[in-house]
Amino acid sequence: MKIGVVTFPGSLDDVDARRAAAVAGAEAVPLWHGDADLHGVDAVVLPGGFSYGDYLRAGAISRFAPVMDTIIKKAGEGLPVLGICNGFQVLCESHLLPGALIKNHHRKFVCKDQGLRIENNRTAWTSDYDANHEITIVLKNQDGSFVADEATLDRLEGEGRVVARYLGNPNGSYRDIAGITNERGNVVGLMPHPEHCVETLTGPSTDGLGFFTSVLKAVVAS
Amino acid sequence: MSTDTVSNATSTPDVEQPWAELGLKPDEYQRIRDILDRRPTSCELAMYSVMWSEHCSYKSSKVHLKKFGDIPQETPAGKMLAGIGENAGVIDIGEGYAVTFKVESHNHPSYVEPYQGAATGVGGIVRDILAMGARPVAVMDPLRFGPLDAPDTKRVLPGIVSGVGGYGNSLGLPNIGGEVVFDSTYLGNPLVNALCVGVMKHEDLHLANATGVGNQIILYGAKTGGDGIGGVSVLASETFADGGPTKRPAVQVGDPFMEKLLIECTLELFAARIVEGIQDLGGAGLSCATSELASAGDGGMYVSLDKVPLRDASLAPEEILMSESQERMMAVVTPANVDRFLEICAKWDVQADVIGEVTDTGLLQIDWHGERVVDVPPRTVAHDGPVYERPFERPSWQDDLQADGAEKLPRATTGERLRDTLLKLIASPNLCDKSWVTDQYDRYVLGNSVLAQPEDSGMIRVDETSGLGVAVSTDCNGRFAKLDPYTGAKLALAESYRNVATTGARPAAVTDCLNFGSPEDPGVMWQFSEAIRGLVDGCIELGIPVTGGNVSFYNQTGETPILPTPVVGVLGVIDDVTRRTPIGFTAEMEGHQLYLLGE
Amino acid sequence: MARVVVDVMLKPEILDPQGKAVHGAFARLGFDGVADVRQGKRFEITLEGEATEERVAEIRKAADTLLANPVIEDYTLHVEGDR
Amino acid sequence: MARVVVDVMLKPEILDPQGKAVHGAFARLGFDGVADVRQGKRFEITLEGEATEERVAEIRKAADTLLANPVIEDYTLHVEGDR
Numbered sequence A: 001m002k003i004g005v006v007t008f009p010g011s012l013d014d015v016d017a018r019r020a021a022a023v024a025g026a027e028a029v030p031l032w033h034g035d036a037d038l039h040g041v042d043a044v045v046l047p048g049g050f051s052y053g054d055y056l057r058a059g060a061i062s063r064f065a066p067v068m069d070t071i072i073k074k075a076g077e078g079l080p081v082l083g084i085c086n087g088f089q090v091l092c093e094s095h096l097l098p099g100a101l102i103k104n105h106h107r108k109f110v111c112k113d114q115g116l117r118i119e120n121n122r123t124a125w126t127s128d129y130d131a132n133h134e135i136t137i138v139l140k141n142q143d144g145s146f147v148a149d150e151a152t153l154d155r156l157e158g159e160g161r162v163v164a165r166y167l168g169n170p171n172g173s174y175r176d177i178a179g180i181t182n183e184r185g186n187v188v189g190l191m192p193h194p195e196h197c198v199e200t201l202t203g204p205s206t207d208g209l210g211f212f213t214s215v216l217k218a219v220v221a222s
Numbered sequence B: 001m002s003t004d005t006v007s008n009a010t011s012t013p014d015v016e017q018p019w020a021e022l023g024l025k026p027d028e029y030q031r032i033r034d035i036l037d038r039r040p041t042s043c044e045l046a047m048y049s050v051m052w053s054e055h056c057s058y059k060s061s062k063v064h065l066k067k068f069g070d071i072p073q074e075t076p077a078g079k080m081l082a083g084i085g086e087n088a089g090v091i092d093i094g095e096g097y098a099v100t101f102k103v104e105s106h107n108h109p110s111y112v113e114p115y116q117g118a119a120t121g122v123g124g125i126v127r128d129i130l131a132m133g134a135r136p137v138a139v140m141d142p143l144r145f146g147p148l149d150a151p152d153t154k155r156v157l158p159g160i161v162s163g164v165g166g167y168g169n170s171l172g173l174p175n176i177g178g179e180v181v182f183d184s185t186y187l188g189n190p191l192v193n194a195l196c197v198g199v200m201k202h203e204d205l206h207l208a209n210a211t212g213v214g215n216q217i218i219l220y221g222a223k224t225g226g227d228g229i230g231g232v233s234v235l236a237s238e239t240f241a242d243g244g245p246t247k248r249p250a251v252q253v254g255d256p257f258m259e260k261l262l263i264e265c266t267l268e269l270f271a272a273r274i275v276e277g278i279q280d281l282g283g284a285g286l287s288c289a290t291s292e293l294a295s296a297g298d299g300g301m302y303v304s305l306d307k308v309p310l311r312d313a314s315l316a317p318e319e320i321l322m323s324e325s326q327e328r329m330m331a332v333v334t335p336a337n338v339d340r341f342l343e344i345c346a347k348w349d350v351q352a353d354v355i356g357e358v359t360d361t362g363l364l365q366i367d368w369h370g371e372r373v374v375d376v377p378p379r380t381v382a383h384d385g386p387v388y389e390r391p392f393e394r395p396s397w398q399d400d401l402q403a404d405g406a407e408k409l410p411r412a413t414t415g416e417r418l419r420d421t422l423l424k425l426i427a428s429p430n431l432c433d434k435s436w437v438t439d440q441y442d443r444y445v446l447g448n449s450v451l452a453q454p455e456d457s458g459m460i461r462v463d464e465t466s467g468l469g470v471a472v473s474t475d476c477n478g479r480f481a482k483l484d485p486y487t488g489a490k491l492a493l494a495e496s497y498r499n500v501a502t503t504g505a506r507p508a509a510v511t512d513c514l515n516f517g518s519p520e521d522p523g524v525m526w527q528f529s530e531a532i533r534g535l536v537d538g539c540i541e542l543g544i545p546v547t548g549g550n551v552s553f554y555n556q557t558g559e560t561p562i563l564p565t566p567v568v569g570v571l572g573v574i575d576d577v578t579r580r581t582p583i584g585f586t587a588e589m590e591g592h593q594l595y596l597l598g599e
Numbered sequence C, D: 001m002a003r004v005v006v007d008v009m010l011k012p013e014i015l016d017p018q019g020k021a022v023h024g025a026f027a028r029l030g031f032d033g034v035a036d037v038r039q040g041k042r043f044e045i046t047l048e049g050e051a052t053e054e055r056v057a058e059i060r061k062a063a064d065t066l067l068a069n070p071v072i073e074d075y076t077l078h079v080e081g082d083r
């Protein structure tokens, strides 16, 4: 069982994502943005960071990386993909997920322990959580405010594709949305950082581990 | 456009040179002429003037800093593998690991342009740590501001905080602590001190020297622009036939994305074992890197300035030598490894160019457009700068200040009054909650932050298997230091030492950033020398050495210097981070007993 | 050398936190009578050579795919000196 | 309602990391023949009422103090429709 973690120029939480995958019991495989080959991984994490400095728009330049061409294709075939923070931004820029992430409404970088409610536990990445499970994981970003037009938001809610919602909106996200999924439930984008919450020694909780254990089960089941 | 070459300098000994505008004293200029036995070229004058500045040469502080050598150089954790004089101190922490750490100031640039000044301050110290061969693993930021309600603080504080965060967060370095202190003397003189910790294996230790005749000098990272050379443009303007050069910015703009690439690229170069010597480019840019590398090595280096990739094609050679463009490094590489070196740089999209080589001439020789513009013994630039024994004297007001004791202040006599005092205290800017600042810093990235705010020390796990880790704290109470700089410095050291010790780590080494007013004021010089005396005595008593640091003078407005602010950083080692002791009381501790230690 | 300018603004229905903050600052500084402020991005693209129709069409493609995110942003493009 | 536009760009001699990143992306995506890219900010300020000379002078003052950082940035200001 292999979880690939992509490193883009400017990725920062790739090491953490690999550690979290390993803690969950998977083999973590580093993937390089310039290499279109996924090296046989069973699932992919696009980690947090400031790829290409977030200079144009967060995730805008990374989406054109050779590895993304393959990921976009395989995601369509059902490969589980989790985009965390900058990874979420890359997924939106790649149009694998609807909407976009813009600057926090307070315009500052924010790092805090954030309460979330898991609203959809039927995705490849959230099956280990109970429905409406409340968890606390690390939130840290500059461009974390999820926006989309009303029709898109209504569709996301109507189809149960809001994966996680903030308990107390930290960044101006529309309808308190912290994470969403595609129709099929294999691609998930999440603003907060579950990979920082797999050990009590270095994180505020171990509430993030479920994302990584969930995908192991999803892969075994498929 | 004419270039001032060495032969031109020899044949025109009487040309007037703007040495005074460049901050040189008459005797210093004469000394350069004596060393070279001719007048310097304008490029040489540029190099000497910047390398002999207070900032680069430590000319006022050197005689005092020497006293740190009196402290035994062993640390309680292990051997010191590199000490004062290197880019940063390195200590052995066991299990084959070494750590390096250092604090540096970026005070004045942060006043001029708070965001970029603070950002590039973080960038600079991170490159220092990287240049030792280490992976940077954490940063800290002791900060000082004018009164919270002063209008200029509203400009300076948010900019500095977001600059520290903007740069550190983008590098993926957890911020594990710092300070936020307010005092009226810092109005117009904010202090931005930045500390970085790095980790390496013993065999990865790299030093800044250029040895091995024929080895190639590679400049890599960002292109060279006109950043931070406002001052030298007086020189460059002489070489422009009409109108002078285009505008030169005095501020540097940071590119943290570039620096992140530089870090990963450099670590891959180290891992490939193809770096013979390395130096980061900081203050004084190429002037500093070339002269220091050559001086610490075999002494000879040849550089062709035409090979330096430029962001601004109009730069004159003097300006290229002085540019403080950020995110650049210089490496010494054997000819056989050059291709591999360039390949790794290309992988990370980092520009790299061979600009020269190590020679056996004993001279630093630099060409521009095929003509020699620098021909100097590198030691005279980098290490043999002027040394001043500045006069110092205990200020006349010191006695009155000390006599004005706290016992004269009115005391709260009722419970109500006491309550008011307490509320006033904890609501004061210096004591209140700092999360407005710390919430803007990523403390989790890399996944090894065992302790960060609101703890008294930060703590980083070094080895995931054994649990080996380090703890770091920075402290200084400038008001104590003003009352008595000797004891104040000792108190700063003791506080930092205690903060590290209470986490369960064993304090091992000290870095310091000595922020003071003008060294030309004998009272300030006295504060400075007393603070060093205090640090030396304190370190000897505690049995830990000073492994490196930084001096920042001229922090004053008119005649009023800042509070003497010797910021002390202590690093400790802990065998097993799972046994750390956090501050505070949690529900699990119910029933535990409380003890008060000490008098 | 010609210059193409691309101005990118958030769509009107998307909340603009930066514009809002500037608007608020205007009011605090006593600049009244401002109904709204929006903050966007301006790209100045210098071409090697002329701004031929073909080159401008290429930049327009770059604006569609890279410089602006059509989900949240609109852009306008003009060749400098052309208006 | 009138609209005043303020374009803020980094001074030419100041490093523009954002423009540099976009320039690099152009090259990787095969958009050739671009000599340089600079990225700046665009403010669209909608006034309640006319853009009288006095109001525009006010906005100019705001641009000096608030919209642009004179240490590293230059700005230009125009009333929309005026050019």
Ligand SMILES: Nc1ncnc2c1ncn2[C@@H]1O[C@H](COP(=O)(O)OP(=O)(O)O)[C@@H](O)[C@H]1O
Residues within 6 Å of the ligand: B140, B141, B142, B143, B175, B176, B177, B178, B179, B180, B431, B432, B433, B434, B437, B438, B441, B452, B453, B454, B455, B456, B457
């Ligand atoms: N500028 C800063 N950067 C990072 N951390 C900071 C900064 N200022 C304060 N902190 C952290 O916030 C916490 C509380 O700070 P402070 O109130 O000054 O505590 P103390 O007085 O115990 O040092 C500490 O963990 C400290 O390291």
